[in-house]
Amino acid sequence: MDVPIFQPELETLPRPELEALQRERLQERFGVAHEALPELPFRVKSDLRDAYPFGLLRVPLAECIRIHASSGTRGKATIVAYTRNDVAMWADCCARAISAAGGGPGTVVHVAYGYGLFTGGLGIHYGAERLGCTVVPASGGNTPRQAQLLEDLAAEILCCTPSYALAIADHVSEPARLGLRAGIFGAEPWTDELREAIEHALDLAALDHYGLSEIVGPGVSFECLEGRRGAHVNEDHFLVEVVDPQSGVPLPDGEVGELVFTTLTKEALPLLRYRTGDLASLTREPCPCGRTFARMSRVVGRTDDMLIIRGVNVFPSEIERALLAIPELAPHYQLVVERPGHLDQLTVQAELRDGEQGGERLEAFIEERLGRALGLTARVDVLRAGGVPRSEGKALRVLDRRS
Ligand code: DLL
Secondary structure (H helix, E strand, O other): OOOOOOOHHHHOOOHHHHHHHHHHHHHHHHOOOHHHHHHOOOEOHHHHHHOOOOOOOOOOHHHEEEEEEOOOOOOOOOEEEEEHHHHHHHHHHHHHHHHHOOOOOOOEEEEOOOOOOOHHHHHHHHHHHHHOOEEEOOOOOOHHHHHHHHHHHOOOEEEEOHHHHHHHHOOOOOHHHOOOOEEEEEOOOOOHHHHHHHHHHHOOEEEEEEEEOOOOEEEEEEOOOOOOOOEEEOOOOEEEEEEOOOOOOEOOOOOOEEEEEEEOOOOOOOOOOEEEEEEEOEEOOOOOOOOOOOEEOOOOEEOOOOEEEOOEEEOHHHHHHHHHOOOOEEEEEEEEEEOOOOOOEEEEEEEEOOOOOOOHHHHHHHHHHHHHHHOOOOEEEEEOOOOOOOOOOOOOOEEEOOO
16 A cells, blocks of 8 residues: 655654654654653643633744634533644544545545534544645535435545444445545544444545544544554654553553643643543564554543442443444444443344344344453343434433433
């Protein structure tokens, strides 16, 4: 496979040079020596909330050309701002990702991430323009029309949340009639099992894409077509650490912990050691694509989305993996947690594939499977095809009705 690299002089920089560049930028931006980093305090989301809206800006607001906000699904939204240089750097980061998905000048890129305060739409859009692609700014919503546009305009790359990719696929009868080659999917957790389901439903290579508004938006890390085992962190702009979520002590490569980022080039809203709440591991092993940037694993969970059900720790991703291994089920589900009396009750709402038969035997079988995978009793409701609500952006997987 020969996929061009957008900025090879940076993306394939030998690691000693890359690390020297990081040290230099850390010193220049924050006056901090790299060795001193593990001793420094963390920044957290509440620092941004407390400084709402512009308390952490390091430049006058008049020098900012763009405002975005985090989706605010976990409390009040946080405001982020970008200088002109920040927007240009961000576009480069997203252009790298699109290039790694096989995009280039003239590639039709369909962006179905939401446009607006959410960073997904405009972030990827600027990256695609930077690369010289032909961008279809579809945004979210009107799903049947999305499917029609994909076919009519022959987009080769689809960008949206993985759950929305599946919702679009509901309206595609013959995936092979679309010209899709790759998908850039992120903004929410997903598993390799869901990757397979999407690849099958849309006949494309599905790539993971990670980012968060506080750091920049999309473009923090991206998978390449050749590797497809972890997302390259744009390490010339974002220094990444993985720390023990309890003690805050940095962990070695390969161990799962909380991702912490330091922005090395951002002007408007630089952040030193920002704790993301996202759990993943890192590897610096070489990748067949030639990029030297460290790769992060999939986000396996969040420090705050672990469900504690009757004392048992459960990550929604474990349930996703168990459900998607059952051939009768479609890749849509929702988890409902209630406390009808004194005890928590988890109900897993799964969905039948078109043409499959449900019934009590299937439900009992799934309950048994989940029991073995999670060490926990869950009630299972198998809904007819189309029964689980579809999302247009980030899927709402968990309805916690306990409080
Ligand atoms: O979701 C930015 C983005 C847009 C990323 C488009 C990728 C594609 P926020 O709304 O601030 O920003 O949400 C950030 O979403 O801390 C993770 O918990 C989660 N997240 C983002 N990408 C992934 C991913 C955007 N690939 C929060 N896998 C992050 C798992 C992800 N979780």
